[in-house]
Amino acid sequence: MKKLADLLLQRSLLFIVLIFTLSIVGVYTFLTIDQREIPETEVNLINVVTAWPGANKDDIEQNITNIIETEMFSIEDIEDVTSVSEDNVSVITLSLSDDSTPDNVLNDVNNLVQGISSSLPENAAQPEVESITNAFPLLSYQIHSDSFDNLESARDDIENLKEEVSQMDGVDSVTIKGYRDSEYEIQLDWDAMSVEQLNPNEIMNEIDSSLSPVALLQDVEDENIIRLSFEDTAALETLEQVRIGENRVPLLDVASIETVENAPEDIVQYNGREAISFTVSLSSGEDVPSVSENVEAVVNDGFKNLPDTVTVDNISSERENVEDIFISLYTSLLIAVIAVIIGTSIGLSLFGSITVMLTVLISIFIGLIPVPWLGVDLNQISVIGLIIALGILVDDSIVVNDNIERRFSLGDSKSEAIYNGVKEVAPSVIASTAAIVFTFSPLLLLSGANGDFIKALPSILISTMIVSTVLALTFIPAMRHVISSRKVPEHPGILGKAFEWGSKIYADKVLPKVLKRPLLAFIIILAVALLSIGLVRFTPFEFFPEADRSEVTIDLIFDEGQTIEQTHESSQEILDYLLREMNHVENSSIFTGQGLPNLFGASLDQAGENTAQIALQIDKEQMSASATIDEYESELQEAFPDAKIFMETIIQGPPASAPVTVEFYEEDLNILDAAVGGLTDLLENEEITVTSNIGNSVETLQYSIDFEALEENDISISQVKNELNMMSEGIPLQEVIENGSSKELSLKYSDEYDLNNIEIVNMEDGRPVMYPLSDFVTVEETEDTSVIQHKNGERTAELQVYAADEAELETLISKYCEDLESSTEVIVGGESSDQTDFFVEIGILFSVILILVYLVIAFEFNSLILPLIIVFSIFLAISGGIIGLFVTQTPISFLGIMGMVSLTGIVVRNAIVLIDFIELRRKDGSVNDIYQAIYESGRARFKPIILTTVTSILALVPVALSGDVLFEPLAVTVIAGLAFSTLLSMIATPALYYFYYKFRYGKEK
Structure with missing residues (x-):
């Protein structure tokens, strides 16, 4: 090890040049990595669509759906098979497992379909197999006029523009809605x-x-x-x-x-005028700004050729959303960088703070190099990951740099100070980094849309932390070596004297009192932590918050059996009512039929001639989207009782299901329809809104x-x-x-x-x-009913239920199910169930994280008991996070939970560094007794512990104060948890270590 260190120091300048070269590659990666608003969610679905004109749903089910479905179960990596059999067509949807290779499964499905085509009715069409992509709208326009004839005259130009844009790089598809064939x-x-x-x-x-x-x-x-x-x-x-x-x-x-x-699939209206919707969707894995700029140039040129009687308005631009979000996030990132610079300068020498800051920034850039290969792009989550990384990457550098300067102050020569300074802290630095890596690695295993949503955070933190540790142990020594002087200020840093004073107070005043009554100190801290857990009951909960956006969408579901023209007329009445009541509506659109082209996170699960969606653009300065929904949704439902009305806004997270879903499984269609209809009537009599995936009987x-x-x-x-x-x-x-x-x-x-x-x-x-x-x-x-649904080969139907009191709802459903036929199986799920599944999964992952962290620390200290002392700081951090959320009344959310998980790896570092120094002093015989070893550890480690904590908190303060409802819970949780854990663990850790020492050695010397 000494020879390797000497080799590095001899080639310090060359090594520094190599590191700066790598950082340039990282800068290039940062500037060229794909950008988008939210992480891309993997959609592993395949559709098999078979048309049989003239056939009714029963014939479709028996002669097409059942035949194809049965064969699909033989294909590996297919998790679920669902189907819809309706007049004229069969649609089978295959859900692939998370670890599948979609292209391989698609080939298998195609081969299988070709093999069984001869078994299908002679006049049925060849089954069409298509992979469902996760393309989302990049740009959307409303082309509108006073007369539909004017829009019809522009049809050829619009169709030609669609063909041109569809062939552009980065474009998945172009959707036109509103024309009638x-x-x-x-x-x-x-x-x-x-x-x-x-x-x-x-x-x-x-x-x-x-x-x-x-x-x-x-x-x-x-x-x-x-x-x-x-x-x-x-x-x-x-x-x-x-x-x-x-x-x-x-x-x-x-x-x-x-x-x-023909009856149109969609009737579109914009601000009371006839309209055609033109929406461009982005391909998977593409950069939003660059693709959008290219598409906008072509689209704008194409729109110039339209007649003067036609007007075009842009109603959605993902590029503008990304730019607005990234301006805010980059501002927070810049403030975090400045905060880290300030944080390091208050306790380190000028050269030390510059070295640490360089190490942190270089770690960020080099750590970004493998990120694109991990399937991560630059989005809200990944930028927040960079901000968190700034706060915790500094820890390694501060600890290493501070210990080198401490060795200088003890009189070591330059080479000895660098070597001994790194050698003393290297085990604890490596162990704490391993703990962080093991903390975030299980999050990569989080399943489903939640896993895809959060994937960028652990990916960036893991890669940057590994780079940071390597640089802290190599780059900082190299930088120290190229500077000829080894002189260190007596009190380095702007607040050097304050840190010196604090370390003396802590070592000479606080620790002696703690060790005098260690049991009392521990009991008080444990009681405070336990009581704080109870604050969860008084803290608001919101799994994913609503975005601070100006779009509000309204889903409308009318009785089945009416024409699309009747639905459009009813939708216009509802919109007219809203415009009379609401003064803050700036623009409005109606999409009758299939609904919005996936805009604003809104979609219709069961679209048809009896459904519509209204999109409102409001002045959020007058009233926010959530306040608009709270004020007008109930009023609208009362004013139009014949329609099922849902007002929504964009949610900052993966799409959620209905609050409660009820799945019925029954082979007898008459019994199935009766069961669904009976529960629907029961709930609607209780004024509970219910929708069904098979629709109402007509x-x-x-x-x-x-x-x-x-x-x-x-x-x-x-x-x-x-x-x-x-x-x-x-x-x-x-x-x-x-x-x-x-x-x-x-x-x-x-x-x-x-x-x-x-x-x-x-x-x-x-x-x-x-x-x-x-x-x-x-x-x-x-x-x-108009359709027959299957799930994994069984006939099924699902109700989506929207109730204020879910406990009362579950009682109603449970009582109703008691009288059902024994052959009918009922499964209750929904958003609440999904959230419960998430907490169960995160609980399992958290247990795995604790075990991994425990094993890392046990390996570091060669002890099975000592790691328990360090793990106690995790409990303190979680307690502190809950206190922070309660005091600020910030909702416990998905990212709040992620903040608590993040704390697991972050806070153990302080306890590791503190105990590592005690063990080092105890073993080398440089102190007389255990008391002295604990006091000296407090004196030597007080500044790096406080400095790293302050720096981490300063980096996250801009996020906590940004007003961003998605990231506030994460920032508040980490800030409060880190502060609470640091302060209390500096008391609890020495006390617990004292008990450990007495238990193991039975002596005080």
């Missing part, structure tokens, strides 16, 4: 068909053949190759020339071709087929189903291309025909015989 509908005249003795299948086959492209390939003439092609003909012109049957009956003799406007016309009648008359089931399809939605044909865009085409009976005036044609003895369709089908009016 139309289709061609061939409406058959059944009577005319009957006269001409035609059937729908003949007509359908002839239309398909006429519209299908034909490859003529090429011909050879005079040894020259000539390409053959058809002249393009408009689809309508082609359809008008279609002839059917042996008599070549023109299509238009038995049908009319109508242009029918009026349904249920067709029943008389199979005996079919068999008697030799009529096939497919014939009956085809006729019913032709009466309702019709049978989709191939899409046609018109003016460069595709248009759907369908074949159906004219609306004047129904069950009573359609006949089925059947051939008997070579003669066509007509049978009324009503002979084989009866119609019953009933109620039914």
